[in-house]
Amino acid sequence: MMGGPGRRRxxxxxxxxxxxxxxxxxxxxxxxxxxxxxGIAPLRxxxxxxxxxxxxxxxxxxxxxxxxxxxxxxRLSRVCQLTIAACRLALRDARFDPAGSGAxxxxxxxxxxxxxxxxxxxxxxxxxxxxVGLSPLLFPNTVMNIMAATATIAIGARAASVTLNQxxxxxxxxxxxxAALVASGRLPSALAGGVDEISPxxxxxxxxxxVLSPMDGGPEGCFPFDRRxxxxxxxxxxxxxxxxPLEVARERGAPIYGEIRGAAWGSHPAGRGRVPxxxxxxxxxxxxxxxxxxxxxxITWAYLTGTGDARLDDWxxxxxxxxxxxxxxxxxSLTSLAGDHAGLGALRVAGAAWTTRTRRFPAxxxxxxxxxxxxxxxxxxxxxxxxxxxxxxxxxxxGTQVALVVAPPEDAES
Amino acid sequence: xxRIVVTGLGAVSPYGVGVRPFWRGLAAGExxxxxxxxxxxxxxRSRIAAExxxxxxxxLPESPRRSRADRFALAAACEAVADAGLSPADRAATGLxxxxxxxxxxxxxxxxxxxxxxxxxxxxxxxxxxVLPYAHAEAVANxxxxxxxxxxxxxxxxxxxxxxxxxxxxxxxxxxxxxxxxGVDTLTRICFMGFxxxxxxxxxxxxxxxxxxxxxxxGEGAAFLVLEALDHARHRGAxxxxxxxxxxxxxxxxxxxxxxxxxxGMIRALMEALTRAGVDPAEVGHVNAHGTGTPQNDRTEAxxxxxxxxxxxxxxxxxxxxxxxxxxxxxxxxAVATVLTLREGLIPPTAHLDEVDxxxxxxxxxxxxxxxxIRVAISNSFGFGGQNVxxxxxxxx
Numbered sequence: 036m037m038g039g040p041g042r043r044r045x046x047x048x049x050x051x052x053x054x055x056x057x058x059x060x061x062x063x064x065x066x067x068x069x070x071x072x073x074g075i076a077p078l079r080x081x082x083x084x085x086x087x088x089x090x091x092x093x094x095x096x097x098x099x100x101x102x103x104x105x106x107x108x109x110r111l112s113r114v115c116q117l118t119i120a121a122c123r124l125a126l127r128d129a130r131f132d133p134a135g136s137g138a139x140x141x142x143x144x145x146x147x148x149x150x151x152x153x154x155x156x157x158x159x160x161x162x163x164x165x166x167v168g169l170s171p172l173l174f175p176n177t178v179m180n181i182m183a184a185t186a187t188i189a190i191g192a193r194a195a196s197v198t199l200n201q202x203x204x205x206x207x208x209x210x211x212x213x214a215a216l217v218a219s220g221r222l223p224s225a226l227a228g229g230v231d232e233i234s235p236x237x238x239x240x241x242x243x244x245x246v247l248s249p250m251d252g253g254p255e256g257c258f259p260f261d262r263r264x265x266x267x268x269x270x271x272x273x274x275x276x277x278x279x280p281l282e283v284a285r286e287r288g289a290p291i292y293g294e295i296r297g298a299a300w301g302s303h304p305a306g307r308g309r310v311p312x313x314x315x316x317x318x319x320x321x322x323x324x325x326x327x328x329x330x331x332x333x334i335t336w337a338y339l340t341g342t343g344d345a346r347l348d349d350w351x352x353x354x355x356x357x358x359x360x361x362x363x364x365x366x367x368s369l370t371s372l373a374g375d376h377a378g379l380g381a382l383r384v385a386g387a388a389w390t391t392r393t394r395r396f397p398a399x400x401x402x403x404x405x406x407x408x409x410x411x412x413x414x415x416x417x418x419x420x421x422x423x424x425x426x427x428x429x430x431x432x433x434g435t436q437v438a439l440v441v442a443p444p445e446d447a448e449s
Numbered sequence: 450x451x452r453i454v455v456t457g458l459g460a461v462s463p464y465g466v467g468v469r470p471f472w473r474g475l476a477a478g479e480x481x482x483x484x485x486x487x488x489x490x491x492x493x494r495s496r497i498a499a500e501x502x503x504x505x506x507x508x509l510p511e512s513p514r515r516s517r518a519d520r521f522a523l524a525a526a527c528e529a530v531a532d533a534g535l536s537p538a539d540r541a542a543t544g545l546x547x548x549x550x551x552x553x554x555x556x557x558x559x560x561x562x563x564x565x566x567x568x569x570x571x572x573x574x575x576x577x578x579x580v581l582p583y584a585h586a587e588a589v590a591n592x593x594x595x596x597x598x599x600x601x602x603x604x605x606x607x608x609x610x611x612x613x614x615x616x617x618x619x620x621x622x623x624x625x626x627x628x629x630x631x632g633v634d635t636l637t638r639i640c641f642m643g644f645x646x647x648x649x650x651x652x653x654x655x656x657x658x659x660x661x662x663x664x665x666x667x668g669e670g671a672a673f674l675v676l677e678a679l680d681h682a683r684h685r686g687a688x689x690x691x692x693x694x695x696x697x698x699x700x701x702x703x704x705x706x707x708x709x710x711x712x713x714g715m716i717r718a719l720m721e722a723l724t725r726a727g728v729d730p731a732e733v734g735h736v737n738a739h740g741t742g743t744p745q746n747d748r749t750e751a752x753x754x755x756x757x758x759x760x761x762x763x764x765x766x767x768x769x770x771x772x773x774x775x776x777x778x779x780x781x782x783x784a785v786a787t788v789l790t791l792r793e794g795l796i797p798p799t800a801h802l803d804e805v806d807x808x809x810x811x812x813x814x815x816x817x818x819x820x821x822x823i824r825v826a827i828s829n830s831f832g833f834g835g836q837n838v839x840x841x842x843x844x845x846x
Binding site: 097136144146147149154155157158159160161165167169170173174175177178179180183184185187188191192193194195196197199200201202208212215216218219221240244296299300302303305306307308394406433434435 | 492493539545549550558560562564566568571577578579581583584587589590591593594595596597598599601602603604605611618619621622624638639640642643644645646647648698699700701702703705706714717775781787791832833834835836
């Protein structure tokens with residue numbers, strides 16, 4: 036698995052999520068996915084411009100406040116709070132104490148925007164008051180590893196901690212890379228996932244650049260794989276999964292939610308912000324399937340990125356079709372539930388683990404008129420049973436592709 | 450076990466564009482730290498840094514889509530790939546990991562400064578599109594046709610070394626036979642102002658390991674190394690500069706900006722690297738230190754080196770004394786320097802070191818480069834957030 040001889044089987048033993056769908060561990064995440072109530076609504080944190088975009092998927096202040104000690108929260112930026120809260124939920128869910136485990140814990144974090152809100156505050160201190168207005172306490176937050184820095188201290192993670200900067204699929208990439216590091220023994224265990232927050236300046240700039248819905252006109256909304264798709268809706272939140280070697284998880288009696296049997300990623304060079312025109316060779320899906328020793332028809336369902344960005348959606352479906360040929364796994368996307376943010380990749384992985392355990396598979400919320408008739412989408416209002424192994428798939432403008440094969444825990448427990 | 454060799458080098462440094470001027474400057478012990486010209490510095494305690502010379506930067510191809518850092522990354526990565534002689538077919542299987550911190554912040558700051566001061570949204574907001582660090586990787590992968598795993602790593606001041614460690618792991622895992630790995634950063638107002646606010650910058654060129662050191666100097670640049678599975682390199686007849694034997698990575702989990710006083714995290718990174726390399730500490734002849742010139746960093750790094758290597762025999766240098774702390778480029782530029790040190794048998798000096806701190810028990814190669822046939826060398830990088838990376842290189846024979 037994950038590459039064969041000499042490598043360790045990697046299982047998911049904990050989930051922690053603070054997202055527009057709510058907060059909690061594996062059970063709470065499963066409940067939220069099952070309910071399928073979208074977290075997208077008109078933004079409340081700050082007034083939007085008269086520009087085209089007004090929607091977002093926000094984490095409520097109350098949700099976050101319930102998870103953080105007020106004194107600790109006072110010393111941390113909001114995006115760091117999201118990170119630490121989700122990491123702690125994942126460790127609690129896994130019944131894993133880094134201090135008492137005897138094995139060091141790694142942390143791999145994906146993010147697109149880091150702590151840009153603090154970066155802006157730091158710069159404004161200078162622009163308003165000159166050098167005396169600069170806060171030395173804020174400066175470290177201008178570097179994107181601030182979430183990893185604060186989280187490793189908060190949870191006692193002392194093995195390697197890595198921050199990956201990537202649009203759209205930062206969380207998928209973090210989980211894939213972490214799985215590879217645990218499989219090779221490079222990391223004893225790892226928390227992996229992603230985090231982002233919606234900040235006013237980023238939101239307004241993205242809206243002005245017309246990279247959010249409604250980028251191509253029409254009504255604003257997140258409509259993955261639907262003929263109405265006209266751009267993503269920005270979301271925020273943090274989701275992490277704990278990855279451990281199977282034998283370690285068994286030994287300590289950890290819950291095993293699913294196994295990551297393949298993880299591959301690659302690039303289809305397209306230039307910054309552009310979508311490749313063709314599926315291209317060297318698909319990450321094929322490599323992930325090879326690692327998992329599974330034929331294409333061994334995959335019966337797939338969590339796709341499906342941001343609602345029409346060009347990206349189309350490219351993703353062409354990649355899926357190129358990898359699976361005549362075989363048609365059932366397809367879904369969580370982006371219309373929780374908005375496009377770096378935490379979504381790990382939420383997809385958590386969703387895949389839930390599907391392997393329960394055979395339940397969420398519908399693409401809002402999908403009415405699919406863009407393609409040669410794909411099988413999980414339609415709202417229908418039951419979508421899904422057994423066996425599945426795929427978590429991520430694509431981003433710029434040409435990054437990530438694929439993870441997630442298999443049922445029954446196999447891992449045998 | 451897959452052996453990994455370095456088959457290509459590329460650099461943009463405060464000495465100019467190219468590995469040759471970089472090595473020539475280091476070997477000559479030339480300090481490139483001078484008054485900053487890229488932005489206003491009035492009112493700050495320190496006003497100097499090691500900039501890439503204006504003429505060298507101006508000679509790099511311009512594009513409104515490319516930030517200064519994009520252009521540095523492209524120049525260094527293209528040099529490394531050409532140096533390795535990678536064919537288009539090789540490149541299609543090659544991956545890329547870029548260490549970055551500031552991204553295109555220098556240009557975005559200009560836009561933001563103007564917006565705040567004028568109260569209007571300036572027209573040149575196109576610069577904002579390349580503000581995020583991942584922009585460099587997209588530019589490089591696209592230009593060179595690299596289709597393997599592509600990542601952007603942000604690990605504060607170890608951002609330049611971490612890509613080498615991660616890339617080597619991916620080659621060992623069979624994810625790609627060849628990886629282009631390195632780092633890039635330009636000077637930015639935010640970085641300059643932040644380190645000034647923390648009072649970590651020396652008003653004069655920095656003096657790592659000096660008894661009277663007062664802080665660091667900033668710099669900018671880019672460096673990339675082509676890492677390759679030995680069998681792959683042999684099969685295509687590539688020349689090897691050195692072997693990247695192993696790496697070690699750890700996290701202090703102690704403090705956001707200060708290193709652990711006991712150096713426990715640094716020691717774990719060093720010991721992990723040595724253990725994975727199967728190298729006894731006595732075999733290591735040279736350490737290219739993180740050596741920033743801050744009282745705390747140099748003291749803690751010296752403590753870590755003392756605990757791991759004992760007090761004698763080790764030759765330690767700090768090239769930041771000449772090119773400043775180039776942030777996300779530092780670990781990669783220093784890896785290039787370490788590789789060339791092994792190949793040339795010449796250790797660049799620690800500049801300005803006319804009086805060594807009595808707490809530093811090592812020969813810090815003061816003032817002048819030294820001939821020494823080193824067989825095994827280590828390059829250290831330590832960053833905010835307690836992010837520690839040590840790389841072990843062996844001379845290729």
